[in-house]
């Protein structure tokens with residue numbers, strides 16, 4: 001068993017989990033929902049082992065480094081953190097249906113990584129040989145994953161309001177009865193961003209610290225840095241709108257979706273479309 | 286007149302205190318920042334200039350789009366943002382301090398009804414005695430209360446971590462601290478670049494604007510090396526540097542290893558490994574020429590780009606050379622040279638001659654076999670030079686920001702009131718954040734509360 005086989009198992013598990021969750025939406029059968037969750041948990045377990053194995057394999061190859069050094073590895077880690085957060089929400093809040101809107105993000109990430117990218121373990125170029133890489137990537141991606149979860153929850157919110165209208169009277173039966181109440185979705189959105197924002201802040205700060213340590217400039221307005229700041233501004237606006245202007249519901253749900261779109265651009269758009277210091281991941285080869 | 290003046294001043298003040306302005310500024314900063322990630326910044330590459338019309342070029346240049354993060358309007362946005370932050374804090378901080386230092390000791394009727402967290406305990410007996418008992422209870426289960434007597438009733442108030450209401454202001458302050466650090470850096474710091482040939486030393490470096498600036502000491506490059514992975518990708522660039530004062534090595538700064546991600550700092554000036562190259566100027570390359578049909582080996586000493594005529598009339602020119610060919614020709618390693626050979630009366634041929642692979646050189650079917658024997662060329666190391674006295678202020682700001690955000694998001698100001706009246710006592714609770722967690726704590730406390738006995 002090697003890491004790349006396990007990554008395929010992971011991708012397949014997330015695919016199956018997504019399908020089962022959609023079946024859950026259609027059937028509203030509780031045991032189908034449970035199956036969706038369990039398959040996602042199994043995928044997470046496989047992926048955890050696979051990441052650890054890949055780490056070990058890089059040492060066996062003599063180019064040992066944490067598996068977070070290129071676009072492929074970062075996408076894998078991203079999908080891992082998304083499922084980790086889903087497990088937390090599933091266990092803590094018991095809103096299983098969230099899986100139908102969150103697991104697909106992890107599936108898309110894994111499918112793209114496995115099918116469209118060079119999966120080989122590469123040695124680290126000198127610029128990346130630093131422990132800062134680990135701190136920086138972990139904080140950034142935990143933040144991105146929290147924003148992905150917030151986005152999934154906001155989409156649920158928007159679907160639910162669109163179908164039910166703004167009336168709070170829950171219609172009996174209906175698919176919507178599966179969804180958590182609007183108030184809970186709104187609160188979960190805020191909570192996810194409350195986790196994501198500090199992590200993104202730490203991610204930007206560790207990036208700045210590393211840049212300063214490695215080449216003497218903590219901020220050089222390189223496109224990646226600038227986009228991470230743009231994302232940060234959007235979520236800062238979200239927090240202020242919500243806490244002080246009392247924005248809630250639809251408007252904050254849209255802000256959360258916009259914030260995640262900016263996050264995705266920061267993560268992928270900048271690597272694939274713009275050039276700069278962070279082109280490290282290269283593109284899909 | 287006076288009133289309109291006042292109202293004007295007030296409305297400016299209100300504008301600067303308003304969160305509408307904050308939201309507009311945050312969104313404006315986010316949107317305008319995009320420009321600089323799409324248009325090239327700084328010195329424009331000629332290929333780019335060729336692709337846009339001159340009218341556009343002029344407008345963009347006027348608007349500062351090609352150095353937008355330093356343009357007057359972007360800096361102005363940042364200043365307005367800072368003013369917004371300061372005014373907002375000046376307006377709110379006194380209220381927050383008052384809120385913390387003078388808490389609501391007595392809950393009004395309205396507040397009592399609006400609280401969702403409340404419980405009642407019925408009792409018979411002396412109110413005074415129950416007050417004592419419940420004071421002890423609160424002190425044990427939560428925190429010691431303040432007691433206020435009002436028309437025969439006793440109001441017990443207890444709170445925890447009231448100071449965490451200041452977390453948000455620590456975050457806001459930290460943004461200003463970071464700005465101050467950046468301003469100090471831009472006024473008192475500098476950045477530049479220097480190249481040092483192996484074995485040589487420098488006393489000055491070139492600033493970003495092209496100006497030479499003295500270091501105030503001397504830096505000697507003892508040695509420079511590059512290591513490669515077996516794939517040919519570079520593994521490590523390594524300069525061995527020594528700092529000299531008055532021509533003598535400074536203790537502790539002799540033969541310091543500087544690699545990417547491990548810089549050297551002396552007297553506040555930091556040297557970062559950033560590039561390297563071949564100091565081609567004046568160096569000589571050694572070439573061997575072996576006739577295929579036997580005969581004397583000819584040894585040449587040539588300079589890059591300077592043609593030489595061989596004994597048989599062949600014109601020879603060394604185009605470029607490297608001491609490590611791996612990155613250009615995977616599968617090969619060691620020194621190599623790209624050479625141009627023009628046999629008499631024939632067209633020029635260009636090929637690579639390797640030092641470590643003479644058999645490859647020999648595989649060419651020409652009459653002469655060219656080998657590269659290396660050169661006396663020296664490598665130079667390229668170092669980024671920077672001094673930023675504001676960087677510590679920036680890190681203090683970042684630390685404050687992280688602490689502030691943590692306090693603002695994850696700590697909560699918890700308050701409990703107990704009102705003791707004849708015949709019953711009521712308990713009320715409220716938390717500024719994380720209501721769900723507090724609710725559990727409150728339920729736990731209020732259950733015990735209902736079981737209090739004398």
Ligand code: HEM
Nearest residue numbers: 236239243244302303304307366369370373453456460693
């Ligand atoms: C980039 C800069 C800023 C950052 C990082 C920031 C950060 C924060 C954070 C983390 C909170 C807490 C939000 C929550 O608890 O959900 C907050 C609240 C707040 N911010 Fe800012 N902020 C910034 C700029 C501003 C500005 C310019 C103003 C000026 C008007 C402002 C006014 C406020 C107010 C009034 C609150 C609510 C305080 C309360 O809970 O009573 N912020 N800010």
